[in-house]
Amino acid sequence: MGHRSIIEPFRIKCVEPIRMTTRAQRRNFLEEAAYNPFLLHADHVLIDLLTDSGTGAMSAEQWASIMRGDESYAGGRSYYRLLDVIQSIFGFRYVLPTHQGRAAERILFSSMCKPGDVVPNNTHFDTTRANIEETGAQAVDLPTAEGRLPAAIHPFKGNMDVDALETVIAQAGADRVPLVVLTVTNNSGGGQPVSMANIRAVRAVCNRHRIPLYIDACRFAENSWFIREREEGYAGKTPREVARELFSYADGCTMSAKKDGLVNIGGFLACNDEALVKRESRLLILTEGFPTYGGLAGRDLEAMATGLEEVLHEDYLHYRIASTAYLGDHLTRIGVPIVQPPGGHAIYIDAAAMLPHVPARLFPGQALVAELYLEGGIRAVEIGTVMFGSTDAQTGEETVAAMELVRLAIPRRVYTQSHIDYVCEVLSDVFARRDRIAGLRMVWQAPPLRHFTARFQPV
Numbered sequence: 001m002g003h004r005s006i007i008e009p010f011r012i013k014c015v016e017p018i019r020m021t022t023r024a025q026r027r028n029f030l031e032e033a034a035y036n037p038f039l040l041h042a043d044h045v046l047i048d049l050l051t052d053s054g055t056g057a058m059s060a061e062q063w064a065s066i067m068r069g070d071e072s073y074a075g076g077r078s079y080y081r082l083l084d085v086i087q088s089i090f091g092f093r094y095v096l097p098t099h100q101g102r103a104a105e106r107i108l109f110s111s112m113c114k115p116g117d118v119v120p121n122n123t124h125f126d127t128t129r130a131n132i133e134e135t136g137a138q139a140v141d142l143p144t145a146e147g148r149l150p151a152a153i154h155p156f157k158g159n160m161d162v163d164a165l166e167t168v169i170a171q172a173g174a175d176r177v178p179l180v181v182l183t184v185t186n187n188s189g190g191g192q193p194v195s196m197a198n199i200r201a202v203r204a205v206c207n208r209h210r211i212p213l214y215i216d217a218c219r220f221a222e223n224s225w226f227i228r229e230r231e232e233g234y235a236g237k238t239p240r241e242v243a244r245e246l247f248s249y250a251d252g253c254t255m256s257a258k259k260d261g262l263v264n265i266g267g268f269l270a271c272n273d274e275a276l277v278k279r280e281s282r283l284l285i286l287t288e289g290f291p292t293y294g295g296l297a298g299r300d301l302e303a304m305a306t307g308l309e310e311v312l313h314e315d316y317l318h319y320r321i322a323s324t325a326y327l328g329d330h331l332t333r334i335g336v337p338i339v340q341p342p343g344g345h346a347i348y349i350d351a352a353a354m355l356p357h358v359p360a361r362l363f364p365g366q367a368l369v370a371e372l373y374l375e376g377g378i379r380a381v382e383i384g385t386v387m388f389g390s391t392d393a394q395t396g397e398e399t400v401a402a403m404e405l406v407r408l409a410i411p412r413r414v415y416t417q418s419h420i421d422y423v424c425e426v427l428s429d430v431f432a433r434r435d436r437i438a439g440l441r442m443v444w445q446a447p448p449l450r451h452f453t454a455r456f457q458p459v
């Protein structure tokens with residue numbers, strides 16, 4: 001069987017048309033959207049690789065769960081089913097449902113952080129950083145040296161630099177570090193996994209300083225699969241067993257179920273600390289809802305519970321990781337520089353290496369995103385200076401990001417191999433004329449999270 005294709009482990013029961021456009025139409029749409037893919041109409045996009053967040057397809061079983069949802073205001077059956085599922089996979093005692101990951105982040109960080117605090121993470125996701133900074137605390141990224149090098153091949157490039165963590169704690173003082181966060185997989189760092197050994201090492205540092213460890217669990221199943229495939233001692237374990245061990249080292253987690261929850265909306269915050277969860281419940285009630293539904297409908301809770309079970313199926317994870325690698329390996333073969341090795345949910349093109357003639361202040365990643373749309377109606381997203389840089393209000397000087405990446409995020413269970421082949425063909429054509437791609441100038445921005453609304457013009 002080793003020589004055979006890894007096929008989609010599902011058949012299609014419901015289809016949704018996608019629309020073709022002409023190059024002339026796309027040029028107009030791109031100008032109207034000020035060269036920002038977030039401002040495009042989704043109807044004008046052929047293959048949408050903007051994000052893997054909330055864009056997945058639900059299974060027949062999840063749609064059946066939708067009908068079983070209990071819409072009781074308090075104490076609904078769907079909440080208790082979700083609680084059971086989360087307790088059995090994640091092992092945490094208390095679970096607060098939220099409408100998505102950032103709501104869990106806001107509640108967690110405003111319950112734990114104060115001005116002057118420091119929160120280390122392997123790499124903070126943009127909403128995580130923004131929610132920490134909103135409390136007056138400082139968000140610090142501590143990726144390892146190999147995690148900063150797009151071309152370096154390493155099995156666990158998502159790891160946290162444990163020595164750097166010790167240094168940050170020593171400099172700030174343990175009482176100024178209210179928690180440490182590990183993001184699995186490391187989304188902003190190229191979708192790369194974190195090893196169990198690294199999680200254990202970070203836990204040991206946290207223990208020594210009595211600091212709680214939280215997992216940003218968005219892609220916990222994909223990370224568990226990588227541990228099983230790549231880390232010694234895990235080959236015989238099920239993804240569920242790996243996940244159980246992973247969370248056993250943590251005091252709690254935040255989750256965007258729009259990723260490995262296989263739903264279009266949903267999330268949760270979980271922990272074992274009774275006093276903390278009481279404070280968090282007060283905030284939850286203020287902005288999300290009663291603690292047994294937290295901003296979601298009963299049917300959403302039910303679909304999330306089913307999704308969390310399905311995402312750990314071996315056939316699914318095998319196909320998921322292999323299909324992302326298929327895109328990455330194909331692009332590597334035609335010479336497109338990507339973050340190596342391919343991650344779990346996305347392929348990250350190294351735009352700085354592909355367009356060396358475009359300086360970071362002219363946003364090579366954003367320029368490449370625009371070309372992909374123009375060439376083939378493909379929507380990708382810049383993960384570079386547009387997302388993580390900033391402009392000095394006085395001098396207009398741009399602080400640039402460490403890497404200029406373009407992310408091709410793969411929605412779960414949505415596109416087939418022929419869609420992905422098309423993406424490779426379009427990229428091949430763009431790659432062939434890369435020398436003629438010019439940069440973009442940012443003409444309007446609104447921080448924080450400026451990438452959602454910034455406007456650009458070609459130079």
Ligand SMILES: *Cc1c(COP(=O)(O)O)cnc(C)c1O
Pocket residue numbers: 053100101102103125127128183187216218255256257258259267
């Ligand atoms: C998506 C994401 C979040 C935020 O979740 P939302 O559901 O979009 O609010 C947080 N952390 C990581 C790593 C993510 O990928």
